[in-house]
Amino acid sequence: MPQGQPSVVPDDGLTTRQRRNRPLVFVHTGPGKGKSTAAFGLALRAWNQGWPIGVFQFVKSAKWKVGEENALRTLGASGEGGSVDWFKMGEGWSWVQRDRQFSNEEAAREGWEQVKRDLAAERYKLYVLDEFAYPLHWGWVDTDEVISVLRDRPGNQHVVITGRNAPAALVGFADLVTEMTKVKHPMDAGQKGQRGIEW
Amino acid sequence: MPQGQPSVVPDDGLTTRQRRNRPLVFVHTGPGKGKSTAAFGLALRAWNQGWPIGVFQFVKSAKWKVGEENALRTLGASGEGGSVDWFKMGEGWSWVQRDRQFSNEEAAREGWEQVKRDLAAERYKLYVLDEFAYPLHWGWVDTDEVISVLRDRPGNQHVVITGRNAPAALVGFADLVTEMTKVKHPMDAGQKGQRGIEW
Numbered sequence: 001m002p003q004g005q006p007s008v009v010p011d012d013g014l015t016t017r018q019r020r021n022r023p024l025v026f027v028h029t030g031p032g033k034g035k036s037t038a039a040f041g042l043a044l045r046a047w048n049q050g051w052p053i054g055v056f057q058f059v060k061s062a063k064w065k066v067g068e069e070n071a072l073r074t075l076g077a078s079g080e081g082g083s084v085d086w087f088k089m090g091e092g093w094s095w096v097q098r099d100r101q102f103s104n105e106e107a108a109r110e111g112w113e114q115v116k117r118d119l120a121a122e123r124y125k126l127y128v129l130d131e132f133a134y135p136l137h138w139g140w141v142d143t144d145e146v147i148s149v150l151r152d153r154p155g156n157q158h159v160v161i162t163g164r165n166a167p168a169a170l171v172g173f174a175d176l177v178t179e180m181t182k183v184k185h186p187m188d189a190g191q192k193g194q195r196g197i198e199w
Numbered sequence: 200m201p202q203g204q205p206s207v208v209p210d211d212g213l214t215t216r217q218r219r220n221r222p223l224v225f226v227h228t229g230p231g232k233g234k235s236t237a238a239f240g241l242a243l244r245a246w247n248q249g250w251p252i253g254v255f256q257f258v259k260s261a262k263w264k265v266g267e268e269n270a271l272r273t274l275g276a277s278g279e280g281g282s283v284d285w286f287k288m289g290e291g292w293s294w295v296q297r298d299r300q301f302s303n304e305e306a307a308r309e310g311w312e313q314v315k316r317d318l319a320a321e322r323y324k325l326y327v328l329d330e331f332a333y334p335l336h337w338g339w340v341d342t343d344e345v346i347s348v349l350r351d352r353p354g355n356q357h358v359v360i361t362g363r364n365a366p367a368a369l370v371g372f373a374d375l376v377t378e379m380t381k382v383k384h385p386m387d388a389g390q391k392g393q394r395g396i397e398w
Contacts, residue, residue, distance in 0.1 A: 027382075028233065030380070032377040032378065032379075033237070033375065033377045034227065034233055034237035034240070034377050034379070036240075037236075037237040037240030037241055038232070038233035038236040038237040038240060039240075040240040040243060041233070041235075041236030041237060041238075041239040041240040041243075041267065042236055044239060044266050044267045044270035044271070045264075045266030045267065045270075045395050046266070046395050047266070047270055048265060048266035048267075048269045048270055048395070049266070049394060049395035051395060065244075066247060067243050067244030067245070067246070067247035067248070068240065068243045068244065068247075070247045070279075070280070071243035071244075071246055071247055071274055071280070072243070074274060074277050074279060074280070075270055075273060075274065078273050078277065080269075080273060081269070081270070081273070125395075126395075158395075171382065171383070174383065175383070176232065176383060177382035177383040178231040178232045178233050178379055178380065178381065178382060179231065179379075179380040179382050180231075180233070180377055180378075180379055180380075181229070181377065181378040181379075181380055182377065183226075183370065183376035183377060183378050184370070184373065184374070184375060184376040195248060196244050196245050196247070196248035196250060196324075196325075196357075
């Protein structure tokens with residue numbers, strides 16, 4: 001946990017308080033575990049501050065992240081802390097007509113369009129764009145446009161983007177980037193994922 | 200999220216199910232962000248499985264981790280999911296007499312003694328030993344003894360240890376090790392920590 005004095009004081013015309021409350025873009029990338037998990041952990045702090053939270057899951061999964069989803073939904077409904085909205089790609093983009101079939105690529109683009117609308121409306125104070133690095137890496141969503149939208153977003157909205165292959169331009173733009181490196185994983189030793197640990 | 204087939208199948212005499220449900224030791228180390236945050240994210244999954252969770256914070260902090268603590272306590276008290284016990288070093292080891300003054304070193308040792316008792320009693324199914332790598336690194340608690348106790352722990356108890364300088368022997372012993380690498384941090388650009396983000 002970083003504390004104390006920053007290593008440099010920038011000549012940006014901002015007061016310490018203005019700089020402190022600057023909205024941030026986080027990127028959690030790299031081949032190791034914990035990218036999404038740390039994003040949901042961050043959401044716990046946001047919830048504790050009473051912030052409205054929007055989670056957008058950009059990669060379809062058989063197991064999704066039911067543990068984190070149930071926990072954050074329970075917190076959002078607890079009557080304390082902030083609210084939690086949780087959207088799953090394809091099956092879960094609630095604004096997409098249920099009777100239409102979308103490709104994964106279309107669904108990812110639809111998701112990003114919704115994030116843009118929410119940013120413009122300042123709907124949330126923390127956005128978790130889970131696995132969003134993948135559609136960027138695959139070119140389904142344009143990284144330059146994402147950077148432009150994030151740079152110009154109004155108000156005080158924090159955005160966390162997770163996923164293995166975050167584009168270099170996004171890493172260059174983000175305020176805080178952590179790379180999770182795999183040192184050792186039990187699947188290397190022949191173990192499959194287990195309930196409560198992997199999902 | 201790793202899925203699919205493990206890369207090797209070990210010759211350990213265990214069935215896939217036995218191997219899958221093997222209790223795990225996790226280490227989150229390295230200089231980057233997200234070590235503790237990912238551990239608390241893991242606790243969300245454990246909570247969702249109904250597991251009893253014990254959190255032991257081994258390094259005293261002015262700010263502690265109030266967001267995560269409030270969120271996990273709220274979940275623990277929600278009547279759904281697992282229970283959550285949360286202990287803070289020194290001021291918080293609930294089994295330590297409040298009127299005695301302990302040094303940080305004594306408090307860390309007391310905390311570890313309690314973890315040993317809880318492991319022997321199989322009190323929790325997930326232990327978050329937050330920042331426990333520090334007292335190990337400083338030699339306040341003996342790493343070899345910790346490894347020995349973890350190796351011989353009964354039942355099906357998972358243990359997560361976080362902290363920057365995890366001893367090499369612990370990394371060698373653990374089942375899953377993730378190193379968080381700092382790529383970029385806003386404090387490098389002269390920004391101090393902010394509420395809801397750093398705590």
